[in-house]
Structures are given as structure tokens and as C-alpha cells.
Amino acid sequence: MKTLLDRARRNPALALGVAIAIIIGAAALFPGLFSQTSPLEIDMGRALQPPSTAHPFGTDHVGRDVYSRVVHGAGVTLGIVSGSLALSAIFGGLTGLFAGYLRGFSDLATGQFTGVILSFPPIFLGVMITGILGSSVANLVVAMAIIYFPLFVRVARSSTMVEASRSYTEAAQVLGAGDLRVIFRHLLPNVLPAVLTQYIILFPLALQIQAALGFLGLGVQPPTPDWGASLQESKDYVLFASWTAIFPGLALILSSLAVILIGRGLQSKN
């Protein structure tokens, strides 16, 4: 953490990313600090008002405060994305570790299974899974976790194979460490950085998919504020009340940007 801030001081792009992430992260965790207005309060008398001091981002088609909906939507949208990616990273990472270390049949089986998942386009897979399981936030999280599962498996597997070929793995076996000890004590700490990198790389992509699925009405149900769902609701008014679409869209773009800037900044050497 300290190094992150140290590096941010020398890298303006990284600093920008960190700043945006802090603001959006704070909004996601403590929306009450940013907006006292309820994101659900309907008032047809003030529908589709342009931005003003009372409603900085304007109001939507049923008179709800767009600013409040964007602020409260942060926790919903980012929570779903980070949660589903975390699930993916844990299960995919473990699967990749075991497949990459044990090889043989388990490796072949996971390879084929992940290949099947990868053969579907992500949106299609999301529609299919939520279609089968039913449209709810929990099912959306499951669907997104499945979509990204193979990508974590592959990264963890290849990194595990590299680490397992280094002689410290053989040294642990010579000392009498069992498979589980080799995997969790010796390989996991060395494979973790690759999995975390993959998490950062996939975050903006997953955010887009989540918004797209929200736009299609899958997962988050109205009136819960969600950036993707807000875009869907605003699509009929976007030509004359553009603020209803611009601000949730901007929130999506800025979140992606923040993650990309942080990822790039950490990658660069200075």
C-alpha cells in the first residue's frame, strides 16, 4: 500500500487512477456520505429535469435524483463485478493450481471443460445462465463467475507449471512435503501475483459485461440503482434528457479507467 502511494507520487497517470478509485470506492462503501437524497424516491412532478443545484446530475423519467442513483449504484455494480471476479479467481485459481501441478487426467479434464466455456461469447453465456437460473443478483454473480472462470484457470495453470518446474518444488518434495503442502505453501504464494494481475486485467471487461447484462435486464432488477440498468431505463429519453444516460455511463467509464490506469502504473518500472 505504501509502495502504491510512493509510486503514485512519481507517476501522474497512476495517481489519477488511484484518486478516481478512492472516490468511487468511497461512494460504493459509504454512499450516505455523498448523497443524502434517496435513490428510490419517485416524484413525477420533477421528472426529467436537467442538472441543477438541487439535482446535480438532473432527474430521471420518474423524478428520481440521478446523482443519488449513480452514487448508490456504485456499490451495486462494483460489488457484483468484484464479487463475481473474486469467486472466479478463487475457484479458477485453485483449479489451475491443481491442474498445473498434478497434470495428467485432471489437467486434461479441466482443459476440456474450460475450453467448452470459452467457446461461448461472454454475453451469450451470461444470458443463457441467468435465463436458466432466473434473473437475480445472486445468479448474475454466478453467471459472471462462470464466464471468467476459464481465464483464471489458464493463468493459474501456466504460472503453476512454470513454478513447479523450478527446483524449489523438487526440493520441497525431497524434504518430504506432500502434494497439498507443495501446492498451498510453496506454489500458491508464487502463483498469486499472476492471478491478481489477471483480476486487474479482467475487471474493466467484467464491468462492461455486467453493464451489458444489466442493460438487457438481467440480474439487477428495478428499482435497485445499477449503472447498466440505469442506461437501459434512460434509453427512451436519451435524445432530449441526455443526463439520464451520460452520468451512469461516465461512472462506468471512469471506473474502468481507474482500474486500467492502476494496472498500467503498477506494471511500469518507475
Next chain:
Amino acid sequence: MNPENEVLRLDGVSKVFFQRASLRASNVIKAVTNASLSLRRGEVVALVGESGSGKSTLGRAAIRITEPSQGKIWLEGRQITHLDRRKLKPLRRKMQMIFQDPYGSLNPKIRIGEAVGEGMRLHGIASSRDVGQRVAAAIERVGLPAELAKRWPSALSGGQRQRIAIARALAVEPSIIVADEPTSALDVSVQAEIMDLLKDLQRREHLSMLFISHDLRIVRELSDRVLVLYLGHVVEAGPVNQVFSSPAHPYTEALLQSVPRHPAEPAKKRLVLEGELPNPISPPQGCVFHPRCRYALPACKQADMSSRTVAPGHLTACIRDDLDLNATAVERR
């Protein structure tokens, strides 16, 4: 030979690898063929040969880190060839290994102290209370300050890392140590240091070692007996002094000639081995060395690589008993 003192015995050990050549066919690579050896307590036996001769594979098969395809292995008189992993586990502490690359052999995410103490904990040699003290003793045993226990491997030099790898292997008080070219990845100045340490430890603690190396000068200095490997076959075996002073196999002769000599020495005509190590997928018929051997006879194409005794304890796989091979003095380094 007194079996009481025998720490390790290999009988007819072979190892083949399968390499996928196409969808249907696999190539069979004979890494080691029919190797036997016996190692007594306190003895150092060297495996020498060029890269690809199978010396590392044989060393790994001897402690069942690589599963031998054929042959039998005894550890302290007990056959361990077919022990399953669960039964083998308590025996792991008796067979340790020192690796070639000290940068790869220490886990970068594990502190020195934990690495050295891992075996002691795994085998219940030290309680968690006194493991710290024993780790400190193990680190000091290889001539390093005990404070290094708190450091990460990245803070150590190559020589220090190799000392730690040696400390880790010795910490579980093994009966046998396989040292796989423990100095060849190090700077020359550090090589000497590590050799001195190994020699010192060996003399003081009577370690039994299987010493894998291609550096004949180091072999001469450290080992009692030597096995010369060529393309997976033991072509000559015997006491170091005897093998080096009166080699009985043409390959040994050529190997001895390849040792760099001091420039002040009068230049003698050198035998240079022609050609390259043949592909182990399709080894030559008969004696595997005959295509490169300057003494080869037609009969060598039918030779079966079995050993004959030239002197007590000195074996060769060469069928010619009429040769007077040149010994080149291999100086200690």
C-alpha cells in the same frame, strides 16, 4: 562388502522417458540403462559424464524423486523400490539432495529460517519450540550467521544460497545426500568455497554422498569412487585413483584428456573425441560408444555393455582387454 555399512545400493536401475512423437507413436528415451552401484557409509561416489549422459537422472532415481523404470533400490539394507508414497515419506529425511541452481532451489516467498526448518518440522525432528534454535545451528554449521534466518532468499548471494541449500539438506540428518552439480552454477571463486565446505563437512561428519559432476578435478578431490556414464550406461566404475590413473574404457580416456591443463605444462597431443553424443532415442547398436571410439572393432557392434572386472572393484564395459590407455594426470584443483 559389508551390508551393515551399505547406505545405498542400486541394482540394474533403468529409466526410460516417453516423448510424444505423434498422435499414435511415442519415442522411448533411455536415460539410464542397467546401472548398479553400492555406496558405503561415509563414502563419496561420483557420477561423471557429459550433459545428457543420464547422471542426474540416475541420481534422482536413486532417491526415488524420479521413479526408476526398472531395477531395485536398497536404502540401509531395506528395499525401497516399490514403497508407496505414504511409506516413503518418513524415509525422505534419510535421502536429501543439493541442487545445481541455488537461485531456483530456494522458494523466493519463504524466509531462510523456514526453509531450513521445513524438513525438521515435517519429520518431527524438532518441536516448534526449539526449531528456531536448531535452524540457527544448521545455518551456522555451513558457516553463515544465524541472523540470516529472518531474511528472504533474494537478500542472499549465490554462494550464500547454496550454503543454505546445503544446510537445509543436512538439517534432517540424512543418511545419503545426492549433490547434483552443486558448484557448476556458481562463480569460480564461490565454487571453491562451496567445494571446501562440502569437503570439510564430509570429512568431519562422514557424510555419504552421491556426487554428480562433470568437473573431473572436483571429482578427484572429493570422491572415493567414480562411475563414468555415457548415454545412460555405466561404462567404467572403480576407485577414483585407479580409474583416473589407469582408465580401462576409451571413453574415460577421452574424458580425462578433455580436462584443461595448466598452460605451463608441455603441450602434449590431445585426443579429441569426434562427433557428438548420439540421440538417445536411437542409440547405436552394440557398444553405445563404438561410433566415436578410436579403438572400435567390428565386434563392438555386437557387444552387450556388460561389465568385466579389470582389478578388484574396477569394472569396465569395454570388450577390449588389449588396450593400453593413456592416463592424463587430473590435478586437484
